[in-house]
Amino acid sequence: MKEHPVHPILYGAAYYDEYMPCERLAEDMKLIKEAGMNTIRIAESTWGTMEPERGHFDFSHVDRALDAAEAHGLQVIVGTPTYAIPTWMARECPDVLLVPEAGPVRNGAVLDHGHELYGRRQNMDIGHPYYRACAEEMIRALMEHVRDRRSIIGYQLDNETKYYGNANERIQRAFRDWLKACFGSLEALNRAFGLNYWSNRINSWEDFPDVRGTINASLASAFDEFRRTTVKEFLLWQAGIVREYLREGQFITQNFDYAWRGWSFGLQPQVDHFQCAEAVSLAGVDIYHPTQSALTGTEIAFGGDISRSLKQKNYLVVETEAQGFPQWTPYPGQLRLQAFSHLASGACGVMYWHWHSLHNSWETYWKGVLSHDLKPGRIYREVQEVGREMARLSTHLQGLRKKNRVAMLVSNEALSALEHHPIGDVLRKRDFKYNDVMRWLYDAFYRSNIECDFLPPTTRDFQAYDLVLVPALYTAEEALLDALKQYVADGGHLLATFKTGFTDENVKVWHDDQPHHLTEVFGLRYQEFTDTPDMRLWGENSLSGATCSAWEELLMPTTAKVLASYDNPAWQPYAAVTENVYGKGKAWYLGCYFSPVHLEQFVRAVIAKALPAIRPYDAVFPRIIRTGYNAAGHRLTYYLNYSDTEQSIAYAGRAAKELTTGRRVEDGNALTLRPWGVRIVEEDA
Template sequence: MQRFAKALALATVALPTVTQAQVPDTILYGVAYYDEYTPVDRVDEDARMMKAAGISVVRIAESTWGTLEPQPGVFNFSHVDRMLAAMHKQGIKVIVGTPTYAIPTWLARQHPNVLVVRPDGVRAQYGTRQNMDITDPDYRAAAERVIVALVDHVKDHPAVIGYQLDNETKPYDTSGPAVQAAFVQSLRAKWPSLDALNKAWGLNYWSNRINRWDDFPSTNGSINASMSNAFAAYQRSLVTDFLAWQAKLVRAHARPGQFMTQNFDLGWRDGSYGIQPEVDHWKAARSLDIAGIDIYHPTQDKLTGAEIAFGGDEARSIRNGQNYLVLETEAQGFPQWTPYPGQLRLQAFSHLASGAQMVEYWHWATTANAVETYWRGLLSQDYKPNAEYAAAKVIGAEIARLGPKLAGMTKRNQVAVYVSNAAQTAFNSFKPTGIEYNQVMRPFYDALYRMNVEADIVSPDSTRKLDDYKLIVVPALYAASDAEIARLNDYAKRGGHLLYTFKSGFTDENTKVRYASQPGAIAEAAGVTYQEFTIPEGVTLAGNPFGVSDADNSPRWWMEMLKPTTAEVVARYRHPSWPAAAAMTRNHWGKGEVSYVGFMPSDALAEKIVAAEVTRAGVVPSVAGVRFPLIVRGGTLKNGHTVRYVLNYSAVPQHMAAPAAGTELLQGRKVKRGGPIELAAWDVAIIEEDGRSD
């Protein structure tokens, strides 16, 4: 019981007050560095090579707890001291990571209870990283000891500018008895009675009703999505509390002005793909001074820039438009990610185009053993200059020259994509044909990206005003309260444009299907109802209303047979059994419009649908008539001038007419309005336009 009480107390740390931390007012270019991993003593040589490549920052220490504290309470900071001395000598700044995501062997031996118990009931074995229970009191005590010792040791070193809290933090499926007990305590504080909870969660089904709190079962065996998704939300809150606890601890010991960040990672699908289901980034970022992100993506012929753009847009949005740090991205990466000539440079400036204040590779040089042997850094295992190092020297010189001007770019986007962790976990509880939430969301985001319409990523936890946007795209809002949906519908009533997709409004915030015609609380604003849905087989859109190829004119994964009440029909299904069913509708709602797509379109069809909504909402693309593979992104510089990053995501030269007179910053040449901007394969141009954008 004492262990449970301690765990509960640790899980409810109040958010600390954010200090006036300072991130350098320039663009940082960096690498993660591990003197602990190098095969020979070469820290000074590495620092010299970094300086020659324009590297201005390194991240250290986040992965090496077992080296920093070889035995409990016995510290060895020799590697840290060597790295700090070598980097400072070369004028390179340092971000120190708290080393808490990979526990030392002695901790697992002395306190085996720190190893996480996952839903299968089996305690994790030692070996891999992130195998611990982040709520365990013994883990927290050991983590606090090493954090305090490390921060106290490095805080006064002039090279240290900030701290990364933990690393890609998640709950790691923690669901053992102590966590289950703490979850029940959180429910007792939230729900007025068990009767109310039983009704909201529909627990009479299969005799799941809970009549005493002491009878509350483990969620691990649940067949009830209401219970499972409530527990998933609780697990996400553990991450928020854990990072707030670390931030408060580090701030109490850090030097004033040093910043706190965290390298959030994204939902993975062959790279950094969508929103992270295990962490509420919007809530977790509140304890930070600046958000950080890890962005990994395919390269070679699969390099589109969409993953870079989405990850950057999310990272910028989780702190309401604040610029962010890319704390990890690949240089060489997996064997299939070895970049073509020009791609490393294109990728670096693509990050800046989304608002990054730093681009940092994982990592400097490739490890010689263990599971990441083939996840290559900037250098390979020989530590010799290579093609990527040569490219980095060019990038580093350009960033050093232009960084002070490009830093602090702001954006005022006209479109938002509305995402929700609650909707994500609920949707993924009942995935049609195996697809998951991010696979629905990303094609709609990608459609905007490919037509050069920049977007923010907003969530129920965002504090941004919805009225800031002309168009809000809402993919698969499967679980949401009446109040949340009313907020969106009221935005449209005031003059905004909403685009809902299928499966939106289906359940309430407790993942309970509404006792109403679908799409539930959306039905009136959308002017449409439906009762039937199916998996499409042999279905197309009648008359090909969006002018796509025959192959692209077919719904996939899911379709709802829509019946308009007040809405106009934009598209109907073509199928002998459902000739009258609408596929997409549009409804006037107050001063605005609500469109509803009752099926999952192909990527090409999604582009056409989104393009039509963009036009109706009066949204202006970055540059009219320009689309992928020529991507144009930008914002407003500190001097008030508009800046445009022109990015060629193709292996063939591209060109466009300059929308305004200005200066191409990389080459330092003047550009006339309407004059040509020529780009080679995988090339980039940066145009600072003349005159203030305001």
């Protein structure tokens, strides 16, 4: 059966009839429709309501929501409710509850027999046979019940699925079997992981220790990698069941989420999104971000760019905030800016979590489209304005495709390895890891209005891009380093940071010149590195005066041109930032972490000087420009103002129409952006 994402722009919210304090389903559906929304998402959170005891199913709330949605002409996405188990499951089989990595005590609470306490969501072992059996019964019963409903456009698998830090006996046995298959013998495993150290050598599979106690980063990182594969297997398993019931045109999605720093921040350590995307026909994502004066759009763009790259096509924002935390209550105009920013990255729809603010439990103060009084207010009216404008412009905005010339290579394996070998001065107890480096580099390009795609470490052909960015590729197969080397030799451009090419795929440090296999590409080598506080750089204008704040490699150039050195008497003989010609291409190496504003200046200088094929803009943050081609093949440009002051941008392009006002624009015309404003320009041809 061929699956297709729907084409009109989706706009809606999660709706839970089960949570409502009073009868108001018809009123809510009427308000949702009047808000310009066309879709609701239901069912993914309420297994305990739908199956109060094993084998006794009650889909009355699902039926009520579907009936009401259909009466008001709304589309529905139905979620499988497997991410929060019912109480009877924990009672009947306590082993279903996961055993956390922290062991039998966490946050001062003693856990029963080492298992997670019941109560929070996502507290189960997703591979446990009893859980799987119950989950399959639930999924099949739900799918049988709703399969003929014409309002259902797609299904969501589970919810923000991860392995949840599970380290119980079952998953550790499976991990040992996985290692056996990977290495064949204990001798090969001991050699690859360097387990002779501190008598960590394993001489019998029966002696394999509890992984939670390991001090070996190779073993710990492999455990992380294995557990990520279990997430892929779980989602493929669910997708296989759901796909049996699909009708033509319905999609399967999953709401992937990202690392959390109080908001969506970086690559998700517990999920390889590129691998798991095989389970879905429409990539989905949850993106949460600061607002008010902290709204920059960076998280929207970052999450969107990865999500679009997963399947190289449009994706669905399954969840984002309307209000969220009290500190995120948006300023007037910001909801509109946020919604169109998602579309500017290639989203085919925007769904809020959630419609109604909850009146009890954990997320009471995570507010929805309606506040606790359940009456339309300012947020509702702004959502309504967005909905009406989105509906009016839908045929112009749908199907956005991008032709980016820059790509960033990201690696879950490098992320895991640097969790166990953190970057920087551990004595100063700074939390500086892979995602910090990755976002440092990504943010500089975003703020410079240079868009990029994302690539997994399985990539071997980079020829579609003029510039490849490689943040902290600490661990990598030599075949990947070979591919990067060949890419530059053939005329490509490579920009890499410190901590690249340091260990093999088993997190074992290479015992030759660093960066391994890339010394000729970058025209340098190094033996020493340091973390000297508040050291400055001197060199080219874009870098002079930059402050190093986390890590410095003492680079010794061979053929590379030195762009910046360390302004420290001890380290002046060494380079900090370099540029090198290799074959037909060019490579830059950032040997240290320095102030973001100087990185932005450096990025713009590199692009202007060396990469004419990449279209530069005079405008930089807070004026953000995002482009692509709509379903009709017309070039579409979003101009976004992430500030509370009026901004002006000169339009560059063919004769066009500004869609939000309907006015004609020509090359060189000034576009005025009100505070937190949006302009969308569609070229004539």
